[in-house]
Amino acid sequence: MDSPMEVKNRQLNPDPVSCGTPVKDVILPDNAPKELLLQKHADYIAAYGNKKDDYILTLYDAVDEIDIDNLVKWVVSMQQEDGSFYGDKWGEVDTRFSFCATACLTLLGRQDAMNVDKAVEFVLSCMNFDGGFGCRPGSESHSGQIYCCVGFLAITGHLHNVDADRLGWWLCERQLPSGGLNGRPEKLPDVCYSWWVLASMAIIGRLHWIDKEKLRRFILACQDEETGGFADRPGDMVDPFHTLFGLAGLSLLGDKSVLPVNPVYCMPEDVIRKLSLNNYEVDER
Numbered sequence: 435m436d437s438p439m440e441v442k443n444r445q446l447n448p449d450p451v452s453c454g455t456p457v458k459d460v461i462l463p464d465n466a467p468k469e470l471l472l473q474k475h476a477d478y479i480a481a482y483g484n485k486k487d488d489y490i491l492t493l494y495d496a497v498d499e500i501d502i503d504n505l506v507k508w509v510v511s512m513q514q515e516d517g518s519f520y521g522d523k524w525g526e527v528d529t530r531f532s533f534c535a536t537a538c539l540t541l542l543g544r545q546d547a548m549n550v551d552k553a554v555e556f557v558l559s560c561m562n563f564d565g566g567f568g569c570r571p572g573s574e575s576h577s578g579q580i581y582c583c584v585g586f587l588a589i590t591g592h593l594h595n596v597d598a599d600r601l602g603w604w605l606c607e608r609q610l611p612s613g614g615l616n617g618r619p620e621k622l623p624d625v626c627y628s629w630w631v632l633a634s635m636a637i638i639g640r641l642h643w644i645d646k647e648k649l650r651r652f653i654l655a656c657q658d659e660e661t662g663g664f665a666d667r668p669g670d671m672v673d674p675f676h677t678l679f680g681l682a683g684l685s686l687l688g689d690k691s692v693l694p695v696n697p698v699y700c701m702p703e704d705v706i707r708k709l710s711l712n713n714y715e716v717d718e719r
């Protein structure tokens with residue numbers, strides 16, 4: 435049987451005569467950057483230095499600055515009877531909130547404050563026939579939600595419930611001829627999916643099912659040579675969101691000029707190691 439990579443290569447280089455429905459994709463301009471503009475990105479990110487948000491506190495080892503008990507109480511109050519989490523008092527339920535709440539409590543060493551069993555039950559009820567996850571039970575699989583659910587299951591020690599081969603196939607099929615990854619079928623590639631898709635593949639041990647070199651070229655082509663920063667696609671406006679996920683994606687691809695990033699928390703590995711949180715199960719099959 436062909437390996438997923440061999441089949442993928444055929445899909446990325448289809449016989450032009452037998453092409454079916456054209457895929458939505460972008461063409462990388464010839465003059466797009468091919469090297470990482472590290473200093474430019476550092477300057478771009480530094481310009482945001484005076485807009486630090488709370489999440490920075492863990493990175494800076496400064497969680498004592500906050501009222502942890504009150505914060506834990508609020509996060510736990512968002513958990514519903516079926517195990518799901520609201521994002522805020524307005525009551526939207528989404529698996530993203532299951533991940534955010536659990537990652538937040540775990541980073542603070544307070545995972546025991548939530549009902550983990552019910553939370554796991556809810557997330558598993560969002561698993562679909564294609565191996566992916568949606569935002570609520572019965573919702574379409576989406577790479578953003580897949581990252582949240584797979585990360586959640588890794589943190590809580592329930593990753594063995596994932597069908598890694600089935601999900602790995604769905605995830606590697608997100609790669610388009612340009613090398614970029616989309617979030618679900620029929621969508622354009624986007625740098626942030628270099629994170630949502632790639633991190634999920636890393637957690638389930640299927641990172642080698644992607645054409646890494648092609649993805650790297652796509653990510654590098656999304657850099658702005660003048661101001662630094664990454665855009666969602668080549669030539670678009672840059673922003674901190676896509677800059678983070680562009681750099682984090684390159685780190686997962688093994689780029690030695692950026693620090694190793696943790697695929698579950700999207701934080702530097704040394705911070706996660708310092709908190710002794712790097713002991714979650716990873717599928718190595």
Ligand SMILES: [Zn+2]
Pocket residue numbers: 624625626627666676
């Ligand atoms: Zn995006």
